[in-house]
Amino acid sequence: MDISKKAAVKKYFLEPTALVPNSPQPLLHYSGLLKDKCNPVNINEQFDKNEWRTQWIFRYGPTQESHYHSRIHECMVVLSGNATIRFGVADTSDDLEESTYRGACEQGGVTIDAQAGDVFVIPAGVAHKTHNTSPGAPFALLTPGKGRGIEATNPKGALEKIKLSGFTMMGAYPKNCGTWDFSVGGEDVGNFEATWSVAKPEKDPLLGAAEQGICGQWKDITLSKRQDKRAKL
Template sequence: MVQVKKYHLPPTRLIPNSPYPLLHYKGLLSDPSKRRPEDIHDTLDGNGWETQWIFRYGATQASHYHSRIHEAMVVLSGTATIRFGVADTDPDLDKSTWGGACEEGGVEIAAAPGDVFVIPAGVAHKTYNASPSAVFSLLTPGEGRGIPGPDVRESLAGVRLSGFTMLGAYPKDCGSWDFAVGGDDVRNFEVSWNVPKSEKDPFLGNAPEGILGQWGKNLGNMEVV
């Protein structure tokens, strides 16, 4: 049975977040035989989602959100902490990660191999404390906004994982992802709030445990905290 955890994240002064909850499918792909990137791609493709990248993460990154597109992330290897729902308040990554220079609120989740996150447009996220330690790097061909070449599946099969890695996917035909760090859409948060939900969940398809059931109603509190 799928273990679904959901988090309603209200908007902050800098981050729109979303009326839809952040979804965490804990250990959905914990069986290593189900974590081959090319097989994950097949599942995503069949549900109308496009695999666009595999990143190996470093010690930390800037908190950011995608204002006009939903995102699915799959943990392929390693462990890390992901902070959702709040912006950094200092450009110094040491201060914003370990020194408390971030907005109040949000949620921090320990990410492990096989975890899947479905992140609504507008929800901030920041990955840090990645282990094994490594240098941040894009492992797939291209620039992270799609995998070029005649055979995406073959490209994914050739990726050699190391450190903490995640695969990212987005609904097909919904444009490219942006990288908003907070404060970008103040007074225009509705742009993110009104992004339509996808026709199918990236992994659960039409199952009610996925976005078709979890995002069926506007249950979030959209008052700025």
Template sequence: MVGIKQYHLFPTKLVPNSPRPLLHYKSVLPKHPNTSHCDPVSVWNLFTKNDWDVQWIFRYGPTQLSHYHSQAHECMAVLSGTAKIRFGVADTSPDMHENTYGSAREDGGVVLHAEAGDVFVIPAGVAHKTHDTKPDAEFALLSPGKGHGIEAEDPVEALSRVRLEGFTMMGAYCGGEWDFVAMGGEFEKVWSVPKPKFDPVFGGSENGLRGRWQGSGMVAKARL
């Protein structure tokens, strides 16, 4: 039985978050035989079959700026390594040490442990920040292209050649082009991004977002 946890993250003064819950599917992806990694091709096949557009594989560095996507829902699959991911609050300083380990961030949110095999389904508007990645590595785009699509004549062959080192994730999107918004924006517009037809992992089953993301996505205008 797959463990599914959901987290309701309400609007803050700086980020919209979403009326739809963040979903964390724990250890839902199988590991590649004789390794602790997940097979990028298998994950690509799964997401693509369910109409989610795979855009990248990134190897993450020690931390990043908290951000959200205003035009698309995001699915992140952990392929290798471990990390912490903070959801639901904005960073309030460009100082990466202070906004990761100090107090330069909004109050609230949730910090989740991420490891190979996990999948996060992130509604448009939900702020997120990956940090404390293990093994240590430098940030890098591992898939061919510029991070907005797998730019290869044969994506399957290209992904089969990706060498997974450090903490790596595959990102897929539904609803529109992904952008990088640190704070602000038109909250109501973000909340109106349409609900996907299929869950990236469970497809047409009610087990995932189809049964847990109800309604149109619009919420009241009140801010926390």
């Protein structure tokens, strides 16, 4: 699956907030990269080739808590449906109606309309919240296990059996880097630097060594400027 020639990347640099570390590396959005190619089996093979590991396929409900992963980078591929994803800010209310539709969230961030074929590469620390999903369907984990790996003797066979409905995404993380945590904001205040220092993977999850992916878009960083900004919050 050679898709690097058609990859057009959008970059979003998200500054730290009072509750969320975000990252010196940009959020990457490959709009429509896998349009008409949303086959979980083929995508999983590409992840594996580039040393990333599929951990889940979720069908999303109407909304969710804003959250981030403090010690691991993430790739999300939209397999079906449409949704809105808000990046870069924490919820400021436990009430999902308030935090999704009535402005109970931090100021800033970016909101992106997502559709089947879109790919997001999310640096460790960048908050994200998926909502306004369509077609409407209840939340469900579609892969066998607990969402931290495909727990099946034949992962390919398990992926082949999945029937997509509603808004679904497939998530992968660099191999040998553990599994994701679920931080909603505030957990790492005073230690954002640990999240900013998570190592850059050697390859992009789908584009490998191509310059359009993280190999060209994520740079070696120094933390001094970001530490200065954090001190002013």
